[in-house]
Amino acid sequence: MHDNSLTGQRFFIVTALNILITVAEFLGGIFSGSLALISDAFHNLGDGAAIVMAYAASRISRKKSNQHKTFGYRRAEIISSYLNAIFLIVISVFLIVEAGKRIFEPTKINGILMLIVAIIGLFANAGSALLLNSGKTNNLNIKATYLHFLSDALSSVGVIIGAIVIQLFNITWVDPLVTILVSLYIIKETFPILRDSTNILMQSGPDLDYEAMALDMEKVCGVVSVHHIHAWMIDENRIIFSAHINLQDQMLSNVEVTYQAVEKLLTEKYHVDHVTLQAEVERGRDATKFTTNQNDI
Structure with missing residues (x-):
């Protein structure tokens, strides 16, 4: 049986990793001039909110039903996944717009610093995703949070490749290009969660004959x-x-x-x-x- 809830230990470890990488990427993005790093930092900031909401929702959902909530509190997790999905899509659209501006107005980027911070981000986000992997199959709330960290891990891979290209060939438009590609991927992966959580909240009929x-x-x-x-x-x-x-x-x-x-x-x-x-x-x-x-x- 899968563990479909967030334990206190996993919550603490994932939150600590998230705070570490968010601070590192914000500072790294500012000092290196990399929008891709700053976009990663925004996503990780969203991850922090997501994991706190997911943990709180998982605790609330365990409360027993009563005369005010006759079906119990299970939908606390659905509300959490719905809000997380909206946040991811809004941030992704914002970053795509900013990246588009950067393509036409390139800035100088420190490729070495960008590379170091991106590698740190990769390990932190991949570790967080692994911690949440076991519960994502049957729980939209944990799946939404898992996708936060998985998308950031993939984003870090893109930033690493971009940093190498920038350092070797000084092609600075690679940085906003990576930001756009990662943001589009996040929107693609997040939309099904938004659709499913919306259908549940709207009491749409399940897929039955x-x-x-x-x-x-x-x-x-x-x-x-x-x-x-x-x-x-x-x-x-x-x-x-x-x-x-x-x-x-x-x-x-x-x-x-x-x-x-x-x-x-x-x-x-x-x-x-x-x-x-x-x-x-x-x-x-x-x-x-x-x-x-x-x-x-």
Whole structure:
């Protein structure tokens, strides 16, 4: 089983590495004249905010549900990943604009100092990414933070190559070019996180075959038809499902048996975590599967 949370020890180590490299790259960028280093420093500053938010969100998400948060606090991590993604995209766009200006107005750059600081940044960011690697698969929040550090590690590689080219051939426009390429890569990698977190916050339906689900439910003994289907996600791993099912007029004790059969089907075949069913006899029998009226909201 993967550890999908941020432990205090990992949080402390990653934060310490982040502070170290942010200060080093800001100073290195100022004294060397490298926009690529300063862009790396901005990304690392964002990483600092990201890791603090991720850690806080992971702690909040463990709180138990109550009368005010009946589904618990799991979406704290989704909000964190959403804000982190927006921050990365905004910073990347800003750096692309600044790099474009530098291409037409090149400045003198100290390639040696740029190279030394970039190497330090590579090791610090790669180490941070490795610490977060185990939890990124099933957690959007940790994935967003992981991508912060991975993108900075790749950025450091680009800065190293740029520093070598600048030092050997004095081609200063390589520095803003590296900044643009890295920023475009970050936008590409971040957009899916922004899309997924937005869909979850908007309670978009998860990627399920709803027609097949409805047909399978109608095959359960006692179920006549299914309508008013709703599905959404609390976080990237937990699916919530509700539906109205028409049954033959019968005793409530028999309805409970049908409920259990439908819940077992949805849990085992479609990996739904929480099922809510409303039994009806005639009401809604002619409704379409996804029709919603105000009484259902």
